[in-house]
Amino acid sequence: MIVSEIVDALGLTVAAGAQGLEREITGGYASDLLSCVMAGAAAGNLWVTLQAHPNVVAVADLLGLAGVIVAEGTAADEATLSRAEERGVPILLAKETTYTIVARLVGQGIAGNDPARGA
Amino acid sequence: MTLGRQETAEEPGSDRLPTNLTKVQELVYELKVEQVMTRDVITCSPDATMAELKEVLRVNRVSGVPIIEDGQMIGMISVESLIRALEQGEAQARIRDKMTTRVQAVRADDTLAGAVALFARFRYGRFPVVDAEGQLVGIITQGDIVRGLLKQFETLWHSEEIRRYRASHIFEDIESEQTTLILRYRVLPRDFVRGGEASSKVKRALDRLGAHPQTIRRISVATYEAETNIMIHTEGGQIIVEARPEEIKVIALDDGPGIPDVEQAMQPGYSTAPDWIRELGFGAGMGLSNIKSCTDRMSLTSTVGVGTRLEMIFDLTQGRH
Numbered sequence: 001m002i003v004s005e006i007v008d009a010l011g012l013t014v015a016a017g018a019q020g021l022e023r024e025i026t027g028g029y030a031s032d033l034l035s036c037v038m039a040g041a042a043a044g045n046l047w048v049t050l051q052a053h054p055n056v057v058a059v060a061d062l063l064g065l066a067g068v069i070v071a072e073g074t075a076a077d078e079a080t081l082s083r084a085e086e087r088g089v090p091i092l093l094a095k096e097t098t099y100t101i102v103a104r105l106v107g108q109g110i111a112g113n114d115p116a117r118g119a
Numbered sequence: 120m121t122l123g124r125q126e127t128a129e130e131p132g133s134d135r136l137p138t139n140l141t142k143v144q145e146l147v148y149e150l151k152v153e154q155v156m157t158r159d160v161i162t163c164s165p166d167a168t169m170a171e172l173k174e175v176l177r178v179n180r181v182s183g184v185p186i187i188e189d190g191q192m193i194g195m196i197s198v199e200s201l202i203r204a205l206e207q208g209e210a211q212a213r214i215r216d217k218m219t220t221r222v223q224a225v226r227a228d229d230t231l232a233g234a235v236a237l238f239a240r241f242r243y244g245r246f247p248v249v250d251a252e253g254q255l256v257g258i259i260t261q262g263d264i265v266r267g268l269l270k271q272f273e274t275l276w277h278s279e280e281i282r283r284y285r286a287s288h289i290f291e292d293i294e295s296e297q298t299t300l301i302l303r304y305r306v307l308p309r310d311f312v313r314g315g316e317a318s319s320k321v322k323r324a325l326d327r328l329g330a331h332p333q334t335i336r337r338i339s340v341a342t343y344e345a346e347t348n349i350m351i352h353t354e355g356g357q358i359i360v361e362a363r364p365e366e367i368k369v370i371a372l373d374d375g376p377g378i379p380d381v382e383q384a385m386q387p388g389y390s391t392a393p394d395w396i397r398e399l400g401f402g403a404g405m406g407l408s409n410i411k412s413c414t415d416r417m418s419l420t421s422t423v424g425v426g427t428r429l430e431m432i433f434d435l436t437q438g439r440h
Contacts, residue, residue, distance in 0.1 A: 063340075
């Protein structure tokens with residue numbers, strides 16, 4: 001599944017980085033702590049967070065993430081958006097909470113990176 | 120895996136395309152009409168007949184030509200006008216009576232974006248190109264635009280390939296007992312807007328040097344954490360990368376204030392970051408433990424009031440990338 005399909009399915013607003021909308025999504029990750037994202041998110045993941053400052057773009061770019069979903073209607077500042085545009089990192093805005101977004105991503109078949117657990 | 124060209128072959132190219140798409144938009148504004156237009160323009164005299172025009176179009180495989188009289192462009196005629204004339208049995212009519220005299224031309228120094236807009240607005244297949252004095256200097260079709268963009272793309276792609284090729288051969292091309300490439304980046308205190316820039320540059324440099332993607336990821340994560348620490352906790356410092364074919368060493372240096380208890384600082388979750396920093400998602404106390412898990416060896420020495428030196432070593436010869 002590619003980023004633009006998730007944008008359509010979840011009704012997200014593309015605030016910057018539209019060049020990256022064709023990226024293939026490998027999974028999902030949610031956290032507001034940048035170091036946790038650095039340690040836990042994998043290349044091609046969609047990252048759900050409340051953070052919207054320029055370092056979010058740095059983290060997403062360094063890890064090669066598919067895109068960033070900014071939850072709860074947080075406004076991304078100009079520096080973040082221009083940097084995201086420059087690096088081609090999609091910044092997707094959502095009104096819903098992180099919890100709801102993650103649930104809807106799972107509903108679209110986007111899984112976390114945790115090793116699968118037997119029932 | 121070591122640094123060198125043998126690894127460039129397996130570079131995944133998947134993340135190239137998005138940057139290329141914006142490149143098209145950039146190029147449309149960068150390239151000038153004169154860079155892509157056809158300079159050898161086939162023209163006709165207004166006194167030629169439509170039958171003669173048919174031969175000109177057929178022989179030169181073009182679908183329209185400017186009409187020139189006394190060195191001045193006085194009109195354009197296209198294959199559509201020719202077909203209409205032939206249908207009406209007017210093969211012997213003069214071009215002068217059938218041509219379009221209200222010619223829409225494009226300036227040679229216009230950007231391609233300007234030409235693209237003209238093609239969208241008027242439905243002509245071609246536009247004559249004129250210089251500042253209004254003299255005909257070329258002709259442009261949509262095919263010329265596409266070819267021009269593709270050519271420019273190829274040039275750009277080649278120059279990146281050449282850069283990679285040169286960089287990845289540096290260790291073979293330069294002979295010495297021990298060749299080390301040293302990269303140095305300054306990190307400014309509390310510069311959140313540019314935070315992560317040094318790590319991004321390190322990442323790109325390693326990519327060009329032909330490092331394995333997994334190695335690049337480990338080094339990027341560790342360098343980012345070290346850069347963030349300098350940015351948040353110190354009065355500024357630098358990141359120094361020493362690259363050798365078998366090992367990469369990243370050194371993060373700062374001028375204080377220093378860490379009072381290094382052992383405590385290494386504990387996952389321990390952080391001295393103030394609340395406002397934590398609200399930005401930094402200061403989780405995971406930085407140093409992230410660094411530890413990404414490096415093959417690390418050493419952290421610090422003197423309060425003097426500064427901190429963090430050395431991170433990535434072994435490129437072992438199985439782990």
